[in-house]
Amino acid sequence: MANVTVTIDGQKISVPKDLSILEAAKLLDIEIPALCYDPNLEVVGACRLCIVEIEGSKKLETSCSTKVKEGMNIFTESEKVVRIRKGIIQLLLDSHPNDCLTCQKAGECYLQKYAYEYNLNFRKHNSAMRPQLIDTSSPYILKDDSKCILCGKCVRTCAQVSDRKVLSFSDRGYDTKIICDEDKNLEESSCVSCNRCVSVCPVGALIDKRQINKLRSWEGNSLTVNCKSCQYGCEFEIKSKNNKNVAVVAKSPSNGRPLCLKGRLTTELLYVDNPETPYSKIDGKFVETSWTEALNIEDVLEKINKLNADKSSLGDD
Template sequence: MKNITLTIDGRKVTVPENYTIIQAAEKLGIEIPALCYDPDLEIVSSCRLCVVEIEGNPKLMTACSTQVVEGMVVYTESDKAVKTRKEILQLLLDNHPNDCLTCEKAGECLLQKYAYRYDVKFREHDGDRRKALVDTSSPYILRDESKCVLCGKCVRTCAQINERAVLSFANRGFETRIVADANNSLEESRCVSCNRCVVVCPTGALIDKRNMNKIRSWEAEKEVVKCKVCEYGCDFEVLKRNGKAVAVKAKTPGEGRPLCLKGRLWTELVNVEEVDKPYIKENGKFIETNWQKALGLEEITEKIKD
């Protein structure tokens, strides 16, 4: 494949011709802000935070979708690009609950990170905000509509598994929101609690409910382990405090790796010292169960007993 040489923020870089600007910038260690971009997901350019200025082009262009061109000169932090990012971030904060101090995503939230980076703050206003629709029906995933920035990552990652595609966009304009099936709760929907959506969510709109109030991201000692339930070997982080494992967190699924509830529970049971009770879904309802049934080990354990 042909290589392309371009200049980003005064530094030259050579990359394959099918690279986008955001990928080329990563080669130089330059982070271009983005909420909707994920290298493993379809590019949609919806958040517009990654806009950059290209020499000779009168318009700002999205770095996640614009392919590199020989001799291209890019400015990622020009006055024009930064001004636009600040305006976008301000609109997002105007429509977001001011609870960063207690939000489970604090320390890992991209909206928080970029607002700090560009010195954008919450402000008082009497305009409308997203409705505080909180779905607590699942023992595994908490959904908070008021914190959703409509990046669509959850929709795209859910759709990557053919038999799933549970999440989708509904309504239009300001009323646009993410729904499960025909606007069902997670409990009522076909959701299998795999946690793919939780992993890619950039804000606190989707949270691993089993980890709530257990440990903050900045105080955790982290150890990466591989799930041993199947051949995919998905990666998980074991979160520890003072050497004691208190929770596990799924990491980004690799190509072909689906993530699953069974793997998440197995990894938790093996690694966490004090585990919460497991649940399974039967007839559209979550019910508390034992670990043998949750992990599909009933027949095996009965044979071992015999």
């Protein structure tokens, strides 16, 4: 791949010509704020937070969807860029609940991070807030539409697995929201609780319910492990606090990894000190279940028990 030379914030770099400006900036350790971009997902250029100024161009360009070109002189924090970027973040804050104190996402939320970086606050205003539509129907996922910033990452990642495609955008303008199937709750929908959507959501609109109240993002330690349930080896983070493993969190499904509930529950059983009861969805309803049923290993256990019984009866002879 041929290279091109560009200048970003005064630093010259030679990069492959198929890179986006955002990717090229990353090579210089310049992090351009981005809410809808994810290296594993189709680029949609929806949030416009990643805008940059390019010398000679009147229009600001979204750096996630604009490729580098020979000789480009790019400014990621020019006065114009910062003014418009701050406006975008402020608009998001203005339609967002002021809930960072108790939000499980605090500390890892990108809206919170950028508001801090650009010194912006929740403020009193007369415009409408997003309605609080909280879906608590799933024991695995909490979906809070009032915190959704409509980046669409959940929709794109869910659709990457062909038999899922549960999520989509519904309605228009201010009423736009993310729905499951034809606007069902998570329990009634075809969601398989894989938590792909949770792993990519940049804010607290999709939360791993089994992590809630166990620890804040900055507490304790975390260890990345690979799932042992199948050849994909999806990645999970084991969260520990006070020398106890308290939660398992699905990591972003990179490298074509599917993520699934069985893999996540197996990882919980293997690593978490006091794993919570598992649930299975039966006829559109979540029901508490045993670990053997949840992991679908009843046959295997039966066989092992039979082999053990056979062995001990041979020993008796």
